[in-house]
Amino acid sequence: MKKIIVCAALVAVAYGANAQQTYKFGHVNGQELLALMPERDSAEVKYMSYAKDLEEMIETMQVDYNKMLQEYQQKARTWSDAIRETKEKDLQDKGQRIQEFQATAREDLQKRQMELLRPVVERATSAVKKVGKDNGFIYIYDVSNAALAYWDTEQSIDITELVRKELNIPADKTLPKAAAIAR
Numbered sequence: 001m002k003k004i005i006v007c008a009a010l011v012a013v014a015y016g017a018n019a020q021q022t023y024k025f026g027h028v029n030g031q032e033l034l035a036l037m038p039e040r041d042s043a044e045v046k047y048m049s050y051a052k053d054l055e056e057m058i059e060t061m062q063v064d065y066n067k068m069l070q071e072y073q074q075k076a077r078t079w080s081d082a083i084r085e086t087k088e089k090d091l092q093d094k095g096q097r098i099q100e101f102q103a104t105a106r107e108d109l110q111k112r113q114m115e116l117l118r119p120v121v122e123r124a125t126s127a128v129k130k131v132g133k134d135n136g137f138i139y140i141y142d143v144s145n146a147a148l149a150y151w152d153t154e155q156s157i158d159i160t161e162l163v164r165k166e167l168n169i170p171a172d173k174t175l176p177k178a179a180a181i182a183r
Helices: 003-021 030-036 038-075 081-134 160-166 177-181
Strands: 026-027 137-142
Touching: 003 030, 030 038, 030 160, 038 081, 081 160, 081 177
Parallel strands: 026 137
Antiparallel strands: none
16 A cells, blocks of 8 residues: 555656646747858858859850851851751750750759758758757747748747857858848
């Protein structure tokens, strides 16, 4: 009988402790964090350099194509049928290669962007998780995506500043005007 009373008392104490516990919900602006992270700036520089290289290659291919087309237009009347057909085929092939390269370049550019941003996103995600765990949050919503329709700003705690500190983003660093407008 004593064991039952002790067990009941322990359950009551445990239940009472749980009943007293408040649940913390927080929110963060993930897009803002990513835009402010220094690693994102270096990833952006690498991305832009890669994009410029691809663009230069496309321009070079287009210049070559235009030269071939101009030569064809100037000399087509003087060429024999066999030469003209060969030149037309060369033009078609060159145009097709340009289109294929453009499509491949778009895919490569998207892959490169994801590859460059992955470590930045992972670091920000880790920081949010650490801040959440260290500060006793149960849920943290990322308000930068449209998945959350409503939050009460008086009851939800914005942890963006805590995560900024975790990521060592200076308090005085602000979003560029274009990024601030996009928010």
